[in-house]
Amino acid sequence: MVGPARFMTLLSCFELGIVDAIQKKPGQTAAQLGEAVGVKPDAVEQLLFLLVKERMVACDERTGGYTLDALADVPERDLRRALTYMNMIKVVALRQLFYLTESARTGTLVGLKELYGAEGTLYGAVAEHRDLRESWATLMDTVTARIDPWFFENVDIPAGSRVLDLAGNTGLGAIHTYQMKESPGLKVTTFDLPEKEEEALANFRAHGVADHCSFIGGDVFEGIPSGFDVVLIKHFLDMFDRDDVFRIVKGVHRTLEVGGQLHVMVPVYPEDIHDTDNYNVDFFPAFFIGATMGQGGPQKLSVYRRWLEECGFTVTQAISKDPAEIPNDVIPIPALLSATKER
Numbered sequence: 001m002v003g004p005a006r007f008m009t010l011l012s013c014f015e016l017g018i019v020d021a022i023q024k025k026p027g028q029t030a031a032q033l034g035e036a037v038g039v040k041p042d043a044v045e046q047l048l049f050l051l052v053k054e055r056m057v058a059c060d061e062r063t064g065g066y067t068l069d070a071l072a073d074v075p076e077r078d079l080r081r082a083l084t085y086m087n088m089i090k091v092v093a094l095r096q097l098f099y100l101t102e103s104a105r106t107g108t109l110v111g112l113k114e115l116y117g118a119e120g121t122l123y124g125a126v127a128e129h130r131d132l133r134e135s136w137a138t139l140m141d142t143v144t145a146r147i148d149p150w151f152f153e154n155v156d157i158p159a160g161s162r163v164l165d166l167a168g169n170t171g172l173g174a175i176h177t178y179q180m181k182e183s184p185g186l187k188v189t190t191f192d193l194p195e196k197e198e199e200a201l202a203n204f205r206a207h208g209v210a211d212h213c214s215f216i217g218g219d220v221f222e223g224i225p226s227g228f229d230v231v232l233i234k235h236f237l238d239m240f241d242r243d244d245v246f247r248i249v250k251g252v253h254r255t256l257e258v259g260g261q262l263h264v265m266v267p268v269y270p271e272d273i274h275d276t277d278n279y280n281v282d283f284f285p286a287f288f289i290g291a292t293m294g295q296g297g298p299q300k301l302s303v304y305r306r307w308l309e310e311c312g313f314t315v316t317q318a319i320s321k322d323p324a325e326i327p328n329d330v331i332p333i334p335a336l337l338s339a340t341k342e343r
Helices: 001-016 018-024 030-037 041-053 076-094 094-106 110-116 130-153 172-180 194-206 242-256 280-292 302-312
Strands: 058-059 066-068 161-166 187-192 213-217 230-234 261-269 314-320 334-340
Touching: 001 018, 001 041, 001 076, 018 030, 018 041, 018 066, 030 041, 076 213, 076 280, 076 302, 094 110, 094 280, 110 172, 110 280, 130 172, 130 213, 130 334, 161 172, 172 187, 172 194, 172 230, 187 194, 187 280, 194 213, 230 242, 242 261, 242 302, 261 280, 261 302, 302 314, 302 334
Parallel strands: 161 187, 161 230, 187 213, 230 261
Antiparallel strands: 058 066, 261 334, 314 334
16 A cells, blocks of 8 residues: 555655755755745655655754755665666556556556557557656666676677677667677677667767667567577567567577577566565566556566577576675666577
């Protein structure tokens, strides 16, 4: 009962500017803060009760003045990252999850249609709706920038390879591939829906890699380009149910030559689903079924390994990132699976 209320109370204190006002001038009362941010003092006091209870903010009972407590110790980069996640949850998930039951029943995003008049998935709607795009894309770029160094530290891309970044969005993954695995003759191609080409090419030019990175427009379910030595699938397979995952992976297997490599990065559930320190199961089922795809959701690492093998690949590596290396406010536990086509 209290989860959504706590979430929105905390986020509203930031969105209203109350926390910033306290940080800028500690010791202000609810009346002073209300005047500063344009909110009734009574509402300011009510919203701050939770932050005082959780010792994020302190209140001097004698003067009624507010100061930052635990929030004062949070580094700015950590705070901004957490707020980016919270904004995405509010804009992309919280409203749509009102319709989770109907979405699960129909296999469609009922909330997306009710709120935006949009058919299909979130990834199509972001092109038409600025609030969804800014909230979702900002977080996705942040996630990619944070996790790609770990991914590329643990994958082998032979010198001079022809690399395909499958469903690579607007090219950030291709840029990171070239920057982090640069070698003579290395070529990286983003494959995604045609409408993303213009932005991807602009990104390649802006990062000085236009001579090394290219774009192919298409749909993974209609055909995957051939002629590549290495295929990357990042932040994508978890969007689909088993049958579609198999369609994608078998499609990659058909297009690769013998000896070709596949590297997959996905969020994973713990092998022991009872793990109370892991919140992926708390978040992802509702997020995928009710807010982004109408289907999908992560699996255990062992399940992804078995699926790759059933699609004809030989798995050479299956690892997940150490949770101790992941910030406490970040839910996904990423995993990497590397595989080769041996026949």
